[in-house]
């Protein structure tokens with residue numbers, strides 16, 4: 237396991253970067269509630285989007301219908317899905333996907349026999365100490381930050397206004413990166429195929445806010461304090477009759493942080509994190525995390541939440557259109573901070589090259605370096621404005637291999653540039669296309685630290701035609717990597733949640749059939 241130790245050592249050597257450290261990525265501005273703007277948008281035209289999948293070619297027809305028709309259509313939300321090729325690979329949205337085309341016959345399409353067959357989810361009704369009480373006690377979710385504004389609106393946070401044209405004034409929120417436990421539980425409450433009969437269920441959802449909960453004590457010295465509620469939850473779980481059916485191998489849980497927060501190796505107070513992912517019971521389950529361990533593929537990585545939470549498919553289409561049309565005056569940009577103390581990190585080199593290039597926009601976060609024109613990287617509008625006006629967005633590793641910023645860039649239609657395959661390719665195998673070159677650029681980090689690679693030259697070698705094609709691919713990924721507004725009952729698009737739930741159901745079905753193969757193994 238030489239590679240294990242090397243990687244671990246590297247991670248430890250990487251000094252904490254304030255811009256990317258576990259809590260630094262969250263927006264910290266206090267925001268005025270803009271509910272009035274949200275309400276006003278409801279008066280706008282009502283769209284009904286119907287997406288038809290034809291083999292690998294996806295076509296999208298969006299009909300503008302009177303309100304009455306949209307209510308009729310609403311009763312069959314399952315008929316509307318964003319295009320996804322049948323093998324689970326995302327299909328690119330072609331430019332014609334945005335053509336608005338009236339077709340009233342889509343209204344009368346017959347409903348499928350039972351679209352819930354094989355898709356039922358049983359969700360436990362857990363004692364409030366495992367979920368609701370934590371939200372109610374939001375003032376204590378973090379030792380020094382007030383998380384209450386971020387648990388608002390089912391975990392989306394406070395609504396953002398249009399911020400001078402950066403956002404459309406609808407569907408955008410000041411979302412903290414560690415809120416998925418809450419967002420996905422809310423989403424699951426409105427899942428169309430819930431059942432109270434666990435024997436019917438394809439999978440069992442455990443609404444324990446493991447990620448949110450662990451945030452309270454990650455900096456507490458006592459391992460027993462950190463582990464207490466997680467042990468309590470497991471103890472509760474393994475006593476359920478529903479658990480006994482498969483020893484938990486049909487259960488899944490969302491722990492909306494990276495795996496490294498739950499992989500403590502021993503009960504030594506100096507070691508980081510809890511042991512959640514090391515308990516035998518939890519190893520039987522599927523845990524959805526923001527980043528998995530490269531050496532243990534039993535859990536699944538899902539996208540970090542972004543600021544975008546569309547309420548309907550029309551919101552996504554409108555945003556994709558904006559992302560296509562926006563003027564991208566910068567060839568590349570970087571939003572982040574240097575790692576203090578070393579000139580040799582990838583970040584230091586990125587910042588050096590960016591400063592030296594007239595084609596690069598540096599959104600330089602403070603990160604402990606004082607008086608260096610630091611920008612407010614916690615400002616959703618500030619970060620998104622830069623990404624929306626850039627063709628490529630540099631995504632070096634953060635504290636861990638992955639970064640929330642990658643998903644903010646994709647949502648902005650900015651082509652991500654990675655320096656390490658572990659930053660995306662080996663992680664988001666469910667959500668990203670297998671062919672990495674279609675939507676991203678990889679510049680191996682060794683070339684940067686050796687100072688023999690120019691980022692600008694590498695990117696300029698890509699033809700404008702190819703850049704356009706890649707950007708279209710990135711824009712086509714948007715629905716797949718965002719989490720729809722969990723309160724919406726008529727989303728009509730296949731979002732990151734749907735992709736993840738489908739993968740879990742798929743995995744459990746294989747386990748039932750006695751196939752050991754893991755959903756992710758096909759990727760490796």
Ligand SMILES: *[C@@H]1O[C@H](CO)[C@@H](O)[C@H](O)[C@H]1NC(C)=O
Nearest residue numbers: 288297337338339340341342
């Ligand atoms: C409308 O939909 C029907 C059935 O899906 C299709 O056969 C027809 O070609 C469509 N018409 C237009 C104008 O797209």
Ligand SMILES: *[C@@H]1O[C@H](CO)[C@@H](O)[C@H](O)[C@H]1NC(C)=O
Nearest residue numbers: 357361428429430431432433
């Ligand atoms: C399950 O049972 C609860 C409590 O009786 C009820 O509120 C809920 O609607 C039921 N859900 C389904 C999907 O039948």
Ligand SMILES: *[C@@H]1O[C@H](CO)[C@@H](O)[C@H](O)[C@H]1NC(C)=O
Nearest residue numbers: 379453455456457458461462
């Ligand atoms: C750890 O948590 C316990 C229980 O809440 C508390 O009493 C203690 O002061 C905390 N210790 C530190 C160092 O934060």
Ligand SMILES: *[C@@H]1O[C@H](CO)[C@@H](O)[C@H](O)[C@H]1NC(C)=O
Nearest residue numbers: 474482483484485516517520
């Ligand atoms: C985990 O699954 C295995 C295999 O089904 C089973 O033998 C074991 O008892 C399960 N563990 C727990 C804690 O339920």
Ligand SMILES: *[C@@H]1O[C@H](CO)[C@@H](O)[C@H](O)[C@H]1NC(C)=O
Nearest residue numbers: 516518519520531532533534
């Ligand atoms: C990975 O998790 C499995 C349980 O799912 C466990 O048996 C195995 O020891 C773990 N492997 C490593 C390398 O930690």
Ligand SMILES: *[C@@H]1O[C@H](CO)[C@@H](O)[C@H](O)[C@H]1NC(C)=O
Nearest residue numbers: 575576577578579580584588
């Ligand atoms: C980094 O490089 C600059 C000049 O290139 C030098 O002045 C500075 O001392 C270096 N810092 C470190 C920590 O090596």
Ligand SMILES: *[C@@H]1O[C@H](CO)[C@@H](O)[C@H](O)[C@H]1NC(C)=O
Nearest residue numbers: 682683684685686687688689
């Ligand atoms: C740059 O240096 C690295 C590390 O020495 C090496 O692996 C890589 O091949 C070099 N790249 C080029 C383009 O020379």
